[in-house]
Amino acid sequence: MNSIIEKAKLLASIWHMGQVRKYTGEPYINHCKEVAEILKEYHASKEQIAAGWLHDTIEDTALLLDDLRQLDTHVASLVAEVTHITKPEDAKRNIRKRIERDRLALVSGEAQTIKYADIISNTSSIAERDPEFAKIYLAEVKDLLSVMKYGYSKLRERAKEVVQQAEDAVKKEASCKLKQSKKK
Numbered sequence: 001m002n003s004i005i006e007k008a009k010l011l012a013s014i015w016h017m018g019q020v021r022k023y024t025g026e027p028y029i030n031h032c033k034e035v036a037e038i039l040k041e042y043h044a045s046k047e048q049i050a051a052g053w054l055h056d057t058i059e060d061t062a063l064l065l066d067d068l069r070q071l072d073t074h075v076a077s078l079v080a081e082v083t084h085i086t087k088p089e090d091a092k093r094n095i096r097k098r099i100e101r102d103r104l105a106l107v108s109g110e111a112q113t114i115k116y117a118d119i120i121s122n123t124s125s126i127a128e129r130d131p132e133f134a135k136i137y138l139a140e141v142k143d144l145l146s147v148m149k150y151g152y153s154k155l156r157e158r159a160k161e162v163v164q165q166a167e168d169a170v171k172k173e174a175s176c177k178l179k180q181s182k183k184k
Contacts, residue, residue: 004072008050009036011071015061023129031121032056038117042155044110051078051114058083081111082118097140105147112151116159119145123159127166131173138167 012032019028036052044052050072057063058079065083068076085103086096104115119141127134141163145156 004046004050004075005036005053007071008053008075009033011063012053012057015057015063019060021125023125028056028060034121035114035117038120038155039114042113042117042152044113044152047072047074047078048110048114050075051082051111052117054079055082055114055118078108078111078114081107082114093136097143101140101144101147104144105149107150109150109152112148113155114151115144115148116151116155119159120155120162123162123166127170131170134166134170138163138170142167 013029016028016032020026021028021031032053032055035055036049039049039052054068054075057068058065065076065080068079082104084096084100086099088096090096091099104112107115123138123141126137141159145160145163148156
């Protein structure tokens with residue numbers, strides 16, 4: 001196993017073992033895999049794909065950035081750029097999201113590209129399974145996409161399309177529920 005991508009995949013699988021996705025209950029590693037596959041589809045670098053596998057490890061596990069540096073310093077740097085610096089106990093959600101938005105607007109294009117893939121992967125799951133929270137989440141990611149301009153433009157456009165489609169679906173579902181409630 002010489003590939004940095006294979007090493008990152010193994011490391012992510014170990015550190016996310018036992019974790020499940022909030023809305024689906026599926027193994028969390030499936031999200032990491034999807035992010036990595038989206039990046040691969042758009043011909044991202046091997047370091048970006050590796051960081052795609054590892055993008056949530058610092059936030060969601062006990063893995064430390066220094067541990068990632070032993071794997072690869074560039075991959076560790078990319079993971080650090082996409083890792084949230086705020087925590088729920090730091091401030092209200094809207095303040096934390098504004099801080100993260102302003103920070104992510106300034107990270108490298110390579111890191112923004114990883115974030116685009118992450119947004120694509122997260123959006124459909126949230127929109128399908130939690131339409132009420134999706135309204136908040138979709139507004140946040142639209143705002144984020146409006147300031148992140150350094151990443152791979154085709155992937156950014158795809159992220160914007162996915163978010164818009166999800167927003168349209170959530171609005172349509174809300175409209176249908178409203179019509180049904182008026183019929184009763």
